[in-house]
Each structure stands twice: as C-alpha cells, then as structure tokens.
Amino acid sequence: MSDRKPVLEIEDLSVAYQTANGLVNAVNDVNLKVYPEEIVGLVGESGSGKSTMAYAIMRLLKGDAFVTKGHIKVMGEDLYALSPKELRKFRWNKISMVFQSAMSALNPVMTVQTQIVDTLTSHRPEMSKAEAIKRAGELLDVVRIDRKHLNSYPHELSGGMRQRVVIAIAIALSPGFVIMDEPTTALDVVVQRSILDQIREIQQVEKFAVLFISHDFSLVAELASQVAIMYAGRIVELTKSGTLRLGERHHPYTEGLLRAIPHLTADEVVIEGIPGTPPNLVNLPSGCAFYPRCPLATDECRKARPNLYQTDNAIIECHLFKGDREVQHV
Amino acid sequence: MRYFLNRLGFLIVSIWAALTLNFILPRLMPGNPAEIMLAKFQGRMPPQALHAFELQFGFSNKPMITQYFNYLGSMLTGHWGLSYTYYPTSVQTIISGSLPWTLGLLGIVWVIAVTFGTFTGIFIAWRRGGFLDSVTPIITMFFQSIPQFWLALVLVYSLSFSMNLFPMAHGYGNSVTMGWNFPFVSSVVYHAILPAVVIFLGSVSGWIVGMRNNMMMTLGEDYIVFAEAKGVPTRRLIFNYAARNAMLPQITSIAIALSTIIGGQILIEQVFSYPGIGFQLTSAVSGEDYPLIQGMFLIIAVTTLLINFVVDMIYGRLDPRVRRRGATS
Known part of the structure; x- marks a missing residue:
C-alpha cells in the first residue's frame, strides 16, 4: 500500500497548550500516515492527546493550543499554509470530522435540513436550494433516518439519530478522509453497535479513509486495519489490528491495555489494570514516558527515549525490541 | 400556535x-x-x-x-x-397625556440601547482580546456604576445650567404649539436629548457586557466549532449560529429589565421635570x-x-x- 499517496501525512508533530503551569505537551513528535480507503484506529487513555491531534489535523486548535513543530499534510496539502478562505474551502471538501460530542455538535435552533443545506451551499454556491434539499434527503437515506426528520430540530432527535445526522453532514461533500473522534462515546452499547456497522457500510460504498479515534480497544480492533496506540502524546505502537491479542509481540503498554479487556466468556472474569496514572504532560518523565508504570522497565528506559523497531506485524517504540530492525518513521 | x-x-x-x-x-x-x-x-x-x-x-x-x-x-x-389633584380631570386623560412621553422617550432609547449593546457585544466577543474588547468593559462599567439620577443631575448642572446648551426641564418649549409641526417636534427632540443620554448610558453597558459574555460562551460550544469546520461563511457563523443562540439569555434579561423600567425612570423624569408617567406618579403619590x-x-x-x-x-x-x-x- 505504501506506493500510493497517503491522504494524511503527519511528520514530527508536536502540539502544546499554554497554561499557568507552563507548556502542556499534549502531542510529542508524532508521525503517522493514513492511506486512501484505509481505516486507521487511534487508541489511548483520556488525555493522551488523541483529540488534540485530531483538532491539529483539522487546523481547529483554539485559544491556548498551538502546533509547536512538525508538518501535517492532507492529500499533499499543508493546511497551515492555506489562507483562511482556502482553508474554509479545503476543509470538508477533502477532509471532514465527526466530533466527539455528537449531542452538542448540532445547532439547537436550526432544523436538520438547514444545517445540512448550509454545509452544501457553503461549498457549492452554484447549487440551488431545491438541489441542496434533495441532497439532504439523500444523505438522511444514507444514514437511515426518515426524511421527515429534515424538519426536526436536534432536541427532537435521539442521541443516536443526532450522531447519524452529524455523520451525514460529515460525508455531505464526499470527502476523501474523515476523522471520527470517539463518535460513539456518548451513546449506549446497542446504538454504538448499529452506528459502527453503518460507518463501516458507508465507508465501503464511499471509499473514504478514516482515522478512528477511540479509547475502546475492541471497537477499534474490529473496525480498523491498523491501530496506533497513543501514550502521553506519543504513538508508542502502530500495529495490524488482527494481531491485537496477548501472546503477540507488543509494547508493554499495549499489553497492559489488552490485559484490561474483560473476557466475559471466561469462567472467572479477571480485569487487570495498569498500575499508576498517566504522566504529567508539563513535566514528562525522561526517557520513555511509560517507564514509571512499566513492569519491565530498566535503567535505560529512564535515561533514553527508545527508538522505533519493526517487528513482523508492528512498529514499536520500546527498548525491549532492540533485537529487531530499527526504523525511522512509523 | x-x-x-x-x-x-x-x-x-x-x-x-x-x-x-x-x-x-x-x-x-x-x-x-x-x-x-x-x-x-x-x-x-x-x-x-x-x-x-x-x-x-x-x-x-x-x-x-x-x-x-x-x-x-x-x-x-x-x-x-x-x-x-387635577380635579375634575379624569384619570385616563392624565395618563394618556403622560404615557406617550414615557413610552416614546424610553421606548426609542431602549431599542437603540439594546440593539447597539447587542451588536457591540457580538462584535467584541468575536474580536476577543482586541482593542475594543479590552477598553469597552472599563468604559461600560464606569457608566453602569454611576447612579442614573446623579449623572442626570451632573448633566443638567453642567450642560444646561452652566453652559446653557440644553433645556433644563420639561418635554418641550413654551413657545411652540403641540402638534406635528417642525418647531414642536424639534423642540421635543431637543428636550429629550439629555434624558435619552442618561438612560442610554445607564442601560447600554449591561447589554454590551451581557451579550459579550453570552457570545463567548456560545463561541466555545461544539456546534460552533463544527459549523466552522464544515465551512459556514463567517458572517453566517456569527449571526445565525452563534448570535442566535447567544441572544436567548439576552432576551430573558430584556424581559426582566422591562418590567422595572417603566416605574424605574421616575427619578430621571423627576430630575428633568419630564412630563412622563414617572413624573405624574410622583406627584400623584405626594x-x-x-x-x-x-x-x-x-x-x-x-x-x-x-x-x-x-x-x-x-x-x-x-x-x-x-x-x-x-x-x-
């Protein structure tokens, strides 16, 4: 797949928040590539920098957050080099995003139709109102919502329906790449399931690439072909999703996460957590950020940041994999 | 319905x-x-x-x-x-003679103050951290903290009494006849300027600050970021997405404030001897x-x-x- 042009190329990206306590390094030297039609998962704990990265890709960082270094290219285009006008056109045409908080992503005082039509007419001024309304109806068909809800207000819809509307808005202009930032977090398990099935279905028809952000390991493993695991603002492992099980070779943090998944079919349900808490992003530990919590940590882990090593199925940033081939980028 | x-x-x-x-x-x-x-x-x-x-x-x-x-x-x-007091004039004659003065002055100034304050609030919230955003709150707080009747007295003393720029009292001059003629209307406007300035300065700050804060809150909402991301043009983003939601608490404040203004202008009408309902109410009570x-x-x-x-x-x-x-x- 590497011969194709990636839709997303992140190079040495760092994002920081300016706070009273100093710089919070939310994303540190991240590299990531997403290829067309591919679904890549991004997993990590709360506060590991997943959403910050998504906002950085969309150039939507607000207030005190800013990119301190690195480049982001979406379909070969550097979003940070675009003028505000070009940016407004580029976004949503080529790259769109489904937000974490579907419940509040819709304007409460506008009908579903107006909000979809707004998206269309903002980018396609030549489109007539009637055409836009027709397209809005088609989009609701795609996400399987009755067309009568075109005239509904967000408060008249259930959480799952609202999230479907948000997805409809995200795919309105047939972008090549969609970021989904925890699209099912606010929903109950049954609705989660149906939305996921739908995302997969639509993705297979529309052929867009997806960066699927979640903290739910099993969900991502099922949906994505590759999974990036994020810890303290770094991608510590990029692995094929089929090999995400204990017994394969993984980063100690990934193994900790895998052990934390309850196996309900087992005779006795044992859930193991990872001891300790995520590091303070103002003062990151020296060396490997995970070493204070790592059961296998050595002196070296404390002193030096590990390099990347290529195993059969994954690229892992950990000193334990020294025997494997060293690589520069994920 | x-x-x-x-x-x-x-x-x-x-x-x-x-x-x-x-x-x-x-x-x-x-x-x-x-x-x-x-x-x-x-x-x-x-x-x-x-x-x-x-x-x-x-x-x-x-x-x-x-x-x-x-x-x-x-x-x-x-x-x-x-x-x-005005026996045997009927009550409705007195009220219909004074209510238009109050509603006219207050109504017009209020509409101007609310509109101006709201738009200023929207603007400075959008240009957050800009020059206006840092200067306006200080100016508005200054005028808001001054009691209106005191400001009225100061203006009457300085501009009317000392400098003779504006009339000191009443709704119109003695030399004009009531009716839709130019001398009368201009005399009414001339007499209304000072009270209008006092009412405007006293109320506009609240609307600016209120709208600015509502607007800031709304601009932080997810649907605004979402709308920005999906490419809604800036003007539409400010007015249809942000301001329309930020207006809602503002309208509640307007409704609450309205219930106090008609009675609340008593002091100002008293200072300017303005022939409105507040002035009449004071003399009725005394x-x-x-x-x-x-x-x-x-x-x-x-x-x-x-x-x-x-x-x-x-x-x-x-x-x-x-x-x-x-x-x-």
Whole structure:
C-alpha cells in the first residue's frame, strides 16, 4: 500500500497548550500516515492527546493550543499554509470530522435540513436550494433516518439519530478522509453497535479513509486495519489490528491495555489494570514516558527515549525490541 | 400556535390578577376618596358635599362583589375615575397625556440601547482580546456604576445650567404649539436629548457586557466549532449560529429589565421635570391622589405584561425548544 499517496501525512508533530503551569505537551513528535480507503484506529487513555491531534489535523486548535513543530499534510496539502478562505474551502471538501460530542455538535435552533443545506451551499454556491434539499434527503437515506426528520430540530432527535445526522453532514461533500473522534462515546452499547456497522457500510460504498479515534480497544480492533496506540502524546505502537491479542509481540503498554479487556466468556472474569496514572504532560518523565508504570522497565528506559523497531506485524517504540530492525518513521 | 394561545391565556389571566389586586388594595386602606377630598377643604365644605363627592367618585355601599364587577366593567370601558389633584380631570386623560412621553422617550432609547449593546457585544466577543474588547468593559462599567439620577443631575448642572446648551426641564418649549409641526417636534427632540443620554448610558453597558459574555460562551460550544469546520461563511457563523443562540439569555434579561423600567425612570423624569408617567406618579403619590395612583399602577402593570407577551413571542420564534415539545437533551 505504501506506493500510493497517503491522504494524511503527519511528520514530527508536536502540539502544546499554554497554561499557568507552563507548556502542556499534549502531542510529542508524532508521525503517522493514513492511506486512501484505509481505516486507521487511534487508541489511548483520556488525555493522551488523541483529540488534540485530531483538532491539529483539522487546523481547529483554539485559544491556548498551538502546533509547536512538525508538518501535517492532507492529500499533499499543508493546511497551515492555506489562507483562511482556502482553508474554509479545503476543509470538508477533502477532509471532514465527526466530533466527539455528537449531542452538542448540532445547532439547537436550526432544523436538520438547514444545517445540512448550509454545509452544501457553503461549498457549492452554484447549487440551488431545491438541489441542496434533495441532497439532504439523500444523505438522511444514507444514514437511515426518515426524511421527515429534515424538519426536526436536534432536541427532537435521539442521541443516536443526532450522531447519524452529524455523520451525514460529515460525508455531505464526499470527502476523501474523515476523522471520527470517539463518535460513539456518548451513546449506549446497542446504538454504538448499529452506528459502527453503518460507518463501516458507508465507508465501503464511499471509499473514504478514516482515522478512528477511540479509547475502546475492541471497537477499534474490529473496525480498523491498523491501530496506533497513543501514550502521553506519543504513538508508542502502530500495529495490524488482527494481531491485537496477548501472546503477540507488543509494547508493554499495549499489553497492559489488552490485559484490561474483560473476557466475559471466561469462567472467572479477571480485569487487570495498569498500575499508576498517566504522566504529567508539563513535566514528562525522561526517557520513555511509560517507564514509571512499566513492569519491565530498566535503567535505560529512564535515561533514553527508545527508538522505533519493526517487528513482523508492528512498529514499536520500546527498548525491549532492540533485537529487531530499527526504523525511522512509523 | 399552541404556544401563542398558551401565552395569550397567561396574559389575560395576569391582567385579570393585576386588575383584581388593584381593586383590593385601595379597599384595604382606611377612609375613602370622598373623605380625603373633603379633608382637603379643611371643614370649609358642608356635609352634603361629602355625599355629592361619594356619588361622583362612584363610591357605594353595595356588596363587594357587585362593586367588583362594576369596577371590572368600568376598567374595561375606560372609566377610571377622577383625579383629586387635577380635579375634575379624569384619570385616563392624565395618563394618556403622560404615557406617550414615557413610552416614546424610553421606548426609542431602549431599542437603540439594546440593539447597539447587542451588536457591540457580538462584535467584541468575536474580536476577543482586541482593542475594543479590552477598553469597552472599563468604559461600560464606569457608566453602569454611576447612579442614573446623579449623572442626570451632573448633566443638567453642567450642560444646561452652566453652559446653557440644553433645556433644563420639561418635554418641550413654551413657545411652540403641540402638534406635528417642525418647531414642536424639534423642540421635543431637543428636550429629550439629555434624558435619552442618561438612560442610554445607564442601560447600554449591561447589554454590551451581557451579550459579550453570552457570545463567548456560545463561541466555545461544539456546534460552533463544527459549523466552522464544515465551512459556514463567517458572517453566517456569527449571526445565525452563534448570535442566535447567544441572544436567548439576552432576551430573558430584556424581559426582566422591562418590567422595572417603566416605574424605574421616575427619578430621571423627576430630575428633568419630564412630563412622563414617572413624573405624574410622583406627584400623584405626594398629592395622595388615589384614583390616579391606581390608574398609574394599572397602566404600568398592563404595559409590562403586554411587553412581556411580545418578548415571549419573539423568544418562541428564536428558540424552537420553547415552541415545540420534544425529547429533552
């Protein structure tokens, strides 16, 4: 797949928040590539920098957050080099995003139709109102919502329906790449399931690439072909999703996460957590950020940041994999 | 429609309640209007006159319930009694002579202040951290913390008394005749400038600061970021997405503030001897002119209720969650 042009190329990206306590390094030297039609998962704990990265890709960082270094290219285009006008056109045409908080992503005082039509007419001024309304109806068909809800207000819809509307808005202009930032977090398990099935279905028809952000390991493993695991603002492992099980070779943090998944079919349900808490992003530990919590940590882990090593199925940033081939980028 | 009928029903019930209270309160007070009137003449009037006054003021010894319905009837048909102070002018003549002054001055200045304040608030919230954003709160806080009547006194003393730039009192000059002629209208505008400035400065700060804060809150909402991301043009983003939501708390504040303004301009009208309802109310109270006080209270209550009704209607137009039932979020 590497011969194709990636839709997303992140190079040495760092994002920081300016706070009273100093710089919070939310994303540190991240590299990531997403290829067309591919679904890549991004997993990590709360506060590991997943959403910050998504906002950085969309150039939507607000207030005190800013990119301190690195480049982001979406379909070969550097979003940070675009003028505000070009940016407004580029976004949503080529790259769109489904937000974490579907419940509040819709304007409460506008009908579903107006909000979809707004998206269309903002980018396609030549489109007539009637055409836009027709397209809005088609989009609701795609996400399987009755067309009568075109005239509904967000408060008249259930959480799952609202999230479907948000997805409809995200795919309105047939972008090549969609970021989904925890699209099912606010929903109950049954609705989660149906939305996921739908995302997969639509993705297979529309052929867009997806960066699927979640903290739910099993969900991502099922949906994505590759999974990036994020810890303290770094991608510590990029692995094929089929090999995400204990017994394969993984980063100690990934193994900790895998052990934390309850196996309900087992005779006795044992859930193991990872001891300790995520590091303070103002003062990151020296060396490997995970070493204070790592059961296998050595002196070296404390002193030096590990390099990347290529195993059969994954690229892992950990000193334990020294025997494997060293690589520069994920 | 359902919402409209609901509000309309509420309006009618509140007006009825106001009327009823207005009926009960004076009857809880000792004495009756005729006795007070008689007392004014300090014994220089024969007792028969008392009976004549009682008849004229509609005083009767009929049962309360009959009096109540007579009262309701005369209220609805516009027979609000006679003023003592301006005897025998009827109360509705006095009110209809003073209400337009208050509503005209206050209404126009209010619309300007609210509109100007709201748009300024929207603008400085959008240009957050800009020059205006850092300067405006200081200026507005300064004017908001000054008591309005004091500002009025300062302006009257400096601009009118010392410098003779503006008239010191009244709604129009002595030399003009009332009517739709240029000298009269310009005289009215000239006389209204100082009170208008005072009312404007006193109220505009609240609207600027309120709208700015609402707007800041709204701009942080997810649907604004989402709308920005999906490429909604800036102007539409500010007005249709952000301001329309930020307006909602503002409208509530307007409704609350409206209920106090009509009575609240008493001091200003007093300082400028402006012939409005506040000025009349003060003289009615000091003259123990009960029919006039009663009429004033009634008109203030009804006006407030009517304005609130209009505000409710506007709110319903702007916020579908009020208008339509639906699942809660």
